[in-house]
Amino acid sequence: MKLAPKVAAIQDLSGYGRCSIMVAVPVLAAMGAQCCPMLTAYLSAHTACPQTEDSVFLDVTREMARTGRHWQALGLSFDAIFSGFLGSAAQIDVLLDFIRRFRTEKTLVLVDPVMGDGGRPYRTCTPDLCRQMGILAAGADLITPNCTEAALLLGEPYASLPTSEAGLFRWLERLSLEGKRSVVLTGVHREGQLGAACLDRSTGRTFFTLDREEPGQFPGTGDLFASVLLGRLLQGASLQDAAQQAVGFVRQSIRRTLDLKAPVIEGVQFEALLGLLTLPPDEA
Numbered sequence: 001m002k003l004a005p006k007v008a009a010i011q012d013l014s015g016y017g018r019c020s021i022m023v024a025v026p027v028l029a030a031m032g033a034q035c036c037p038m039l040t041a042y043l044s045a046h047t048a049c050p051q052t053e054d055s056v057f058l059d060v061t062r063e064m065a066r067t068g069r070h071w072q073a074l075g076l077s078f079d080a081i082f083s084g085f086l087g088s089a090a091q092i093d094v095l096l097d098f099i100r101r102f103r104t105e106k107t108l109v110l111v112d113p114v115m116g117d118g119g120r121p122y123r124t125c126t127p128d129l130c131r132q133m134g135i136l137a138a139g140a141d142l143i144t145p146n147c148t149e150a151a152l153l154l155g156e157p158y159a160s161l162p163t164s165e166a167g168l169f170r171w172l173e174r175l176s177l178e179g180k181r182s183v184v185l186t187g188v189h190r191e192g193q194l195g196a197a198c199l200d201r202s203t204g205r206t207f208f209t210l211d212r213e214e215p216g217q218f219p220g221t222g223d224l225f226a227s228v229l230l231g232r233l234l235q236g237a238s239l240q241d242a243a244q245q246a247v248g249f250v251r252q253s254i255r256r257t258l259d260l261k262a263p264v265i266e267g268v269q270f271e272a273l274l275g276l277l278t279l280p281p282d283e284a
């Protein structure tokens, strides 16, 4: 019998707010993968929440390096390394070292370059972190930036985000380092729909995966997207099928959240939909 694929998920744990590890663990488990979290920070709540003098942001950079060494001593190996929100620029060196130690020919390195949204960097994303994130992303097999993060990676103003198909595909090529890595660019609008623009380095193809646009924006949807995408890729799906499934699941989660009239700060109500992910993709 085949063991569940193992994912080293290098992201924060936010006690409140559906994001990062609190999304990756249930989604990957529902899709048959084992998630091994290496925390980058512990936060009392997602940074989109109002902060008070008691807000916790615990940086655990030192423990990350030790965790990597412990895992190596245990002889662990991973089918995927999945990085997301980082606590500081210094963590990039720890991550690069982790990737050097654990990458094999079969390892999928997915870097979600979490840096900002809506045209602006998050307040925790310093210029140094942005620069270093580019270095981390350069070594990935697959990156999943949103449009804000794509502009930051390319060093372009957000306002220059292309609207034409040819312009978007040119950005994809640049983000792929001319075909060296696959790219799924999220939050792309096309013909009244919303979804992703993708470049698959294994085929060289560029394409859109789109679905109906729901009228809502919630924190954590990028984390949900990347987790579903990775779960499907580990099941052997093509990048196109995996991206289509991730677009669809995020849309369904937003629809449910809107129907429930849940406050934006709660993030998306995906838990009751996890059963859809346990089905083979053509039945979901």
Ligand code: PXL
Binding pocket: 012, 014, 019, 020, 043, 045, 046, 047, 048, 085, 114, 122, 219, 220, 221, 222, 223
């Ligand atoms: O959804 C990305 C993300 C993850 N983790 C934390 C965040 C954010 C975005 O703001 O604040 C703590």
